Amino acid sequence: MVLMEEYMVNSCKPLESDLEDKSDKYKETEAAASRAHESDLDSFFKGATNDDSNMEEWLDQGLMQYGCSHYRRRCRIRAPCCNEIFDCRHCHNEAKNNINVEGKLRHDLPRHQVQLVICSLCGTEQEVGQICTKCGVCMGKYFCGTCKLYDDDISKNQYHCKGCGICRIGGRENFFHCYKCGCCYSVQLKNSHPCVEGAMHHDCPVCFEYLFDSRNDVSFLPCGHTIHVKCLKEMQQHLHYTCPLCSKSVCDMSKVWEKLDMEIATTPMPESYQDKKVWILCNDCGATSQVQFHVVAQKCLNCKSYNTRQTRGCQPSDD
Incomplete structure (x- = not known):
């Protein structure tokens, strides 16, 4: 079983693409708040130069208070593909791949191409970085400059896998990268999983979600094919015990075969x-x-x- 990069999602709507369409009154309020925040920042750094605890307290302002259903983070991203602002790439993908969006306009956000983020506390748009260049707040306790990933919830034990080229969760010590399969697996499968080239680089045969960067747990079938754990359980609930791709049995069926022997003998x-x-x-x-x-x-x-x-x-x- 493989833990993927993120958790399950709820539908999200895109945020405003620009601050320009806000009312003048709102702009004035925002500007005043920004000036007050800058004043607090100046006062803080004057008295906290040698105080690590105060510095940490400042960096943790707004911790776990911002973000979306996918991540707790203190910034939003500007999508390089459509120049709109979203809480995260999953919010973008859900909005831009919605069934109501015209087919030719649907697209995913290329995570590695994100260049600009917007601080959720002060509203400053800036280049990708962990610390806000204006207010000094940490925008994500976990930060990956390669994946442009921010997350305040570090209980997921995120880590970046160079082999996969993306961040995953579950702790680096609990997983290994199989270079033939091209993905990370639990260390428990290191000497027992069947190596299949590009095993994770395809869609789930049940729900058709791309497995390589899926946020849901993935199961490795005896035949070498991969499938979401929840999809496999749903198949079994409907009495389907064969791989959707090759039709091989997905579990030990010997007890079932014994029952069929008896049924045939009595029929x-x-x-x-x-x-x-x-x-x-x-x-x-x-x-x-x-x-x-x-x-x-x-x-x-x-x-x-x-x-x-x-x-x-x-x-x-x-x-």
Whole structure:
């Protein structure tokens, strides 16, 4: 199982693209607040030059009080793609990929291309950095200059993976980067996961969300394919136990096969079907077999799995 970069989301709306469309009265109020904030800042630094506790207190102003449903942070970002302001890239992507947006206008925000942020406390637009250049507030306790990621909630144990090229959560010591698969996995899977090139660089086969930078937990199936944990659980709730991509079993089905053995043994076929044979393909081992037809299921002669499909009936020459 892999912990991805961020947590689950709620829909968000884009923020104002500019401060220009605010009323004059609001501008005056904002300017007055900014001047007062600057005055407080000057007074603070005059008396706190050698006081680390006061400095930390200042940096933590507004901690966990700003942000959106995705991040607690004290800044907003200006999207380089559309020049609009949003709380974070997920807010942008939700707004710009909404079903109500014309198809050709839908797009994602390229996280690494963000150049400008707006301090949530003083409203100053500036280049990407952890500390506001005007009011001196820390805009994110966790900051990554590569991903342009700000987050005040450091309980997620964020870290930047150079192999992935993005930030992930869960603690660097708990994960390793597999260079063949091209992503991070739990250290518990280091010697047991099946290596599949680019295993995470595709969409979830159920919900079609891109798995590589998904905010939801991902499960590695025995066949090597990957899928959201919640999507896998939903499949199992609807009695689907095979991979949506290759149809191999996603868990140990031996108990189910035993029940099918008993059901077939107690369900004799009509006399006209007792000698009917068909060709089957096993989804689990890939073997083809000629077996006796049964309305309940056909069993693979190679691996004894009932996860099979009929490929053709028997012709007279096959007997």
